[in-house]
Amino acid sequence: MKSVPRAQDVANLAQVSQSAVSRTFTPGASVSDDTRRKVLAAAQKLGYRPNALARSLITRRSRIVALVMSYLENQFYPLVIEKLSRKLQAEGYHVLMFISEMDEAADGVLAEILQYQVDGVVMASAMLSESLAQRCSDLGVPVVQFNRISDLRGLARHSASSVTSDNYAGGRLAAKLLVERGYRHIAFLAGLEDSSTSLERERGFVDGLAASGLSVFRRAVGRYRFDGAQEATRELFAQEPPPDAIFAANDHMAIAAMDVLRLELNLEIPRDVGVIGFDDVPEAAWGSYRLTTLRQCVEPMVDATARLLCEQMAAELCPRDVVVPCELIERASIRQRQRG
Amino acid sequence: MKSVPRAQDVANLAQVSQSAVSRTFTPGASVSDDTRRKVLAAAQKLGYRPNALARSLITRRSRIVALVMSYLENQFYPLVIEKLSRKLQAEGYHVLMFISEMDEAADGVLAEILQYQVDGVVMASAMLSESLAQRCSDLGVPVVQFNRISDLRGLARHSASSVTSDNYAGGRLAAKLLVERGYRHIAFLAGLEDSSTSLERERGFVDGLAASGLSVFRRAVGRYRFDGAQEATRELFAQEPPPDAIFAANDHMAIAAMDVLRLELNLEIPRDVGVIGFDDVPEAAWGSYRLTTLRQCVEPMVDATARLLCEQMAAELCPRDVVVPCELIERASIRQRQRG
Incomplete structure (x- = not known):
């Protein structure tokens, strides 16, 4: 040779x-x-x-962080890619993209991630499996689960931190707000049934309704897909009496629901039906939607992710879970507060 | 040590x-x-x-392709990231993200790109400078300009291929269609003034109108920004008589314009004003917009990009320019064809 x-x-x-x-x-x-x-x-x-790569063999720093995602249809994720890339770039790292299949653990890309000798891994919109967490732990590579989390046990837990919104509190707040504004037949539009985001938001929502003596009026599953959410909305309104409000597990589905409510079912928002979403994607602010939503604060979430990675790339693995509060962004998709 | x-x-x-x-x-x-x-x-x-990186020193393949972007506000780019990542991943490569500043050449990230010993570079929504092209050429690293192109001369030209839509033909078609449907006072909403996409679409549009004996009725600049396009739309309608149609240099701006036309100016689309965009982002199909647009065919564009890179990573640099036809996607934002 x-x-x-x-x-x-x-x-x-x-x-x-x-x-x-x-x-x-x-x-x-x-x-x-x-x-x-x-x-x-x-x-x-x-x-x-x-010979920058050769240097990385000596310093054992590739300056590469793997970002694993399964899809970018939800407009929340492009924001995350841009902000996380900028943030890590400022720290001298770059993001290497890995696309895994939706609904599947990211083990399909595990082999490749390890090949690149990455300094860290961020899992967003993708499931972290025990085996991936275990391998990263074996290699001393810190992992941050971003937004979505998987339950990990034993040694696997040792490498994996997480950064999430306070999804439970957000779900609870959505329920409280809808009840305050006079809605009583409140439906839940679920995301992926096994995702922590959808589960936690629903748990908070159920507890929030219970605090007012209510329960979820009807429930359908949109799987975080636009067409899935449209179909689920039709389902929610197929039976009498119809719901008078929807809490959607994300904005992407809330927007799909709004189009069906107004354009197919000729219902007026917020008079006939109130809608609340989750995320505060840029589209939620567009004039045609003006969606009231629970904002996931991307900036602090990305900052926390970069901080966790940088700390652990520099020293020992020491996983932590960071929960960032959501922020209520009130626009025009639910009734206004009643005056005195 | x-x-x-x-x-x-x-x-x-x-x-x-x-x-x-x-x-x-x-x-x-x-x-x-x-x-x-x-x-x-x-x-x-x-x-x-x-020791995968060590292997890359022997094979001189990092299996990394740099993707340089300046912003992801336009929903076209997340599609590109996802599809390009998937495509290259299938070929055994991964995409390393570099964010450059909008409106600036990507030289700020040049140093870092070269540090990673990338096998190829894709420039999208970012300007390729002569010096970056020159350095890549010196190092034998193929570059593909995706969507946006810069004029390069001399040696710099030697490393850079390009993949674009047929922006000129698309602009021409937009003009022809609006004239056919009876619009006569047709405005142009420009993107970034020095971007090849906006310039080429405008050139085709001007020639298309000229073929019918018309010229651009009014013109404003939205700089590919949502708020920029809203402001530009107000400007277009501040003088009497108002335009009766707008060709926007991309969908992102067309959507911003539609919100202003309907919600602020109380105009009906397509009766009072026709709107055509460019890209066919997912949002263009949403029920509240149903935007007629020139589709940039992401799939063939991404395939061509991956093919150009793979060919040139395997052999000699031999830059080529690939132009992919646009496709007219007719929805509801311009008047229907008159029946015989």
Whole structure:
């Protein structure tokens, strides 16, 4: 096998110092045009490429964080990619994308993630399995579950932190608000049945209704899909009497529901039906929707994720769970507060 | 400096063969639980991590493709990230995210891109500068400009391919369609003034109107921003007589315009004003908009990008420009065709 050319080989061929080679390939370093040209010509000829990855073998830092996602249909996730990429970039890391299948644990991409010798893993909209957590723990690679969490036991728990919104409190608040505004037949539009986000929001919602002596009036499952939510909304209104409000487990589904309510069922929002979502995606603020929602505070969630990763990449694994409060964003999709 | 532990060191400590160490860290390879446990304990103790990056130094393949973007507000780009990640993942590559500032050339992230010894670069919603193209060419790294293109001259041209929609033809078709449907006072809502997408769509639009003896009735600049487009729409309608149609340089701006037209100016779409967009983002199909638009065919664009990269990563740089036809998606935001 042909040996890999080294900086010294390039220096010899270009008849310059090894330091000149190094400076040519160090962004921002000073080197004359003439030297640069000679070095590049020699590097081209030898097939030499600068050696940042080799450095990572010595420092054992690839400066790569794997981000595992299953889908980007929900507009919340593009925000997360952009903000997390920016944040980690500022810390000298970059995000390597891994797409796993929806509804499946991310083990399909596990092999590949480990191949890249990543310094950390963020799991968002994807399920963390015990075996993936276990392998990362074995290798000392910190994992942050972002938004979605899986129950982990034993050793697997040792590598995995989590950053979530306070989904339970958000669900509870949605119930309280709808009851306050006079809604009584309140339906729940569930996301993926086994996702922690949907489960926790529903748990808070059920408890919030119970605190007012109510229970969930009707329930349908939209699986966090636009068309799934449209179908589920039709289902919710197929029987008499209809619900007078919907709490949707995310905005993406709430928006789908609003279109069905207004355009197919000719119902007026918020008069005939109140709608509350979860996330506060940019589209929730669009004039045609003006959706009242529980905002997931992406900025603090991303900050916490980066902080957890950076701390643990620098030192020992020491998983923590961070819960970020939600914020009520009131727009126009539920009735206004009654005056005195 | 402490030397980096090798597979042989782990094998010695664990009292197993080197092949057992290798199999332990090769996903899918067969190894007994007992051996696996011994190897992992030894690896943990020595701080050994499997050596995929080291392999990349020998093969000179990092299996990383840099994706440079400046923003994800436009819903077209999340689609691109997801589909490109999936496509490259199927070919054994992964996408490393780089966020550059909007409106600026990507030179700010150049240093970092080169540090990762990427096998290829995709520039989307970001400007490729001569210097970045030049450096990639020097290093033999293929670059694909996706959607947006910059004019490159000389050597810089040597590394850069491009994949775009037929923006000119799309603009021309938008003009033809609006004229056919009886609109006569047709405004253009421009994106970023120096982006090839906005310029080419406008050029086709101007030529299309000219073919019917018309010219652009009024023009405003939304800079591909939601709030920018809202402001620009107000501007277009501030003078009498108002336009009777708008061609927006992308859907994101067309949607912003529709909200202003209906909710602020109380105009009916498509009766009072026709609106055409560009992209066919998922939101364009939502019931509240039903936007008629020129679809950018993401799937063939992404396929072409992956093919160009893979060809050139395997062989010599040989840049090509691929132009993918747009497709007219007619919904409800312009008047229907008149019956005979």
